[in-house]
Amino acid sequence: MVKENCGVVGIFSLDGANVIPMVIDALRALQHRGQEAWGIAVPKKQPYKQLGLVSSGVADFDKVTREYESSAAIGHVRYSTMGKSNLENAQPLKVKDLCVAHNGTISNAEELTGMVGGCTFTPQNVSDTLIAAQRLVTLMSENGKLGNALSILKNEMVGSFCFTFVSDDNSVYAARDPKGFRPMVLGYRKDNNTYIVASESAALSAMGAQLVRDVKPGELLKISPTGLESEMFSQEKKYAHCSFEFTYFAHPSSVMEGSNIYLARKRIGQFLARKFAIKDADIVIPVPDSARPAALGYAQELGVPFEEGLLKDRYSRKGPLRSFIEPHQSDRVEINRWIIPITQVISGKHVVVVDDSLVRGTSSKAIIKALRRAGARKISMVITFPQIQFPCYAGIDFPSQDELVTYMGDGRKYSEEEITEKVRQLIGADFLGYNDAKNLAAAVGMDENSMCFTCSSGDYSTLGIKPMFKTRAEVRGE
Ligand code: SF4
Structure with a gap:
């Protein structure tokens, strides 16, 4: 089973600014959380992914900034806890109209495999993120909103997660697991009216954004043309922030x-x-x-x-x-x-x-x-x-x-x-x-x-x- 820890980012500009240069800066600042591969996803496109350090892709930054121009995007740097460091396993991943980037580990992904169907489990080539994303999309089709789907998925999953999502309807979402194992923060950049969600505030500093607060364990944030919305998909009170961080x-x-x-x-x-x-x-x-x-x-x-x-x-x-x-x-x-x-x-x-x-x-x-x-x-x-x-x-x-x-x-x-x-x-x-x-x-x-x-x-x-x-x-x- 391919498992992930990593760094994630999600950015939405309410002023319509192209956020790709900010995603690149954020990923460079999160490089210490994963140095095997990186990627960016925007609505209605297949994700862009590269192996190696973000800085090794510097020759393509202008091209990526032009071709993936968007006011809504997510990004990912990968540190695999198991499995091959190939491009296929790099993130973000796209499942139907949702792209997902994940920081954490889903330890019972084999069990979840049985719930998504059409997915043959083979150690080494199946990502826990892919299985969770497929299950999430299934739950959304059955239960409507992402918050409802997460409130079900959190009971089915064992492990930790910080997710960022970008949907084809031009919204960025971020969710932190109910125990808050992995970190996640919300930031804001005033000059282009942009919200940023990232694994760490180092990513905010890199792009000149201010730290607003930690994302609460069990919180789902949605950032769309109507602004920032928050809902709790879990009411867990006992947290377990990773001391190793x-x-x-x-x-x-x-x-x-x-x-x-x-x-x-x-x-x-x-x-x-x-x-x-x-x-x-x-x-x-x-x-x-x-x-x-x-x-x-x-x-x-x-x-x-x-x-x-x-x-x-x-x-x-x-x-x-x-x-x-x-x-x-x-x-x-x-x-x-x-x-x-x-x-x-x-x-x-x-x-x-x-x-x-x-x-x-x-x-x-x-x-x-x-x-x-x-x-x-x-x-x-x-x-x-x-x-x-x-x-x-x-x-x-x-x-x-x-x-x-x-x-x-x-x-x-x-x-x-x-x-x-x-x-x-x-x-x-x-x-x-x-x-x-x-x-x-x-x-x-x-x-x-x-x-x-x-x-x-x-x-x-x-x-x-x-x-x-x-x-x-x-x-x-x-
Ligand atoms: S404290 Fe140890 S067991 Fe707990 S999340 Fe961190 S590394 Fe894992």
Whole structure:
């Protein structure tokens, strides 16, 4: 099954301005949410799609702006959590007179397949977005409006979604799932009377628009020639905002649920320094790039110098890319291979390395090895996210449970301390400390109960499922 996380945007200009240049700017600003493919859809046309980074299509921007000219459009950058990175799986997708872009994962898409008919399920080539869109269109034909269809679909689906839609009757819609797993914001640009809905406010900043507010979990927005309308398709009160967005996924400039991501990460570092006050440290360094603000906060709180001890080679083929969201292990390894230590900064020091997460352990192991080669006297590693022990069914591609570095594999229940010690030995650090949910939520300034920590707690009650964990081979249908 092809599953998606990603970045989405939907734009409508009430002044009739051509919104395509704004969609392109927004997608470039959302590139950190997906670097495999991108696309744009307008009413009454097949979507335009390209593989690779948005910037790699720069030669075609003028042509696309002319040929797809429209005051209503949606866009998408793709990060597949499974499946092939081909153009067919790129989004937006068109089903009848509705184009759809999706950020999230629909974990029971196989079940939904049975409800849409005419769709033969084959792992690797069916997209959960396509199945959800087909089901949505069926429900709309039976129940009239999109809001009615979503209120039914939300009960049939397991997973997370932020959708943007553009319809052939020239309306843009945006919907956020009832738990608010994935982020979505509403913005406005005054000079051309344009509404924008996007995964993150970084997209609004890129086009000179103002952040109006977060889209509410369970809210459907419609933007059409008559203006902006809002309706709730769910009255859910218990939210589950993804905590991983705050430590890794989101752009530092974005504001999410009222918190700026850069400042939130810096505070996470400060709170971590209180949890793990490594007083004999000589320097604090980040693993580039997402952990940088947290390392700065950690260093400032502890009163230890912050240094850039590891630098990412931005000029290698994959240098500018984010390793975690690369679909293939070989590419992740290549990106991490080009994180180079600065010997003169590291040599002879007790180094505290701050990273945003520890998933498979391969990159941490490589980084610690490189720091030892650069002459580090002692290496302590602190992780801004809690221990990841369970798969995510709400839009982030953590590996299957058996691929996680925390997996013990013998069926016995291990304490958090025992797991930390096993991981510490495996990556070769002198000390390893993980953040915890309470500390992370307090640093972000949110109620812990309004955030999702399922991948560390194993409590899937917010999704209403008790998953049967599969190996990677089983997940791929091999
Ligand atoms: S399980 Fe983890 S990664 Fe997935 S939505 Fe929850 S916090 Fe985010």
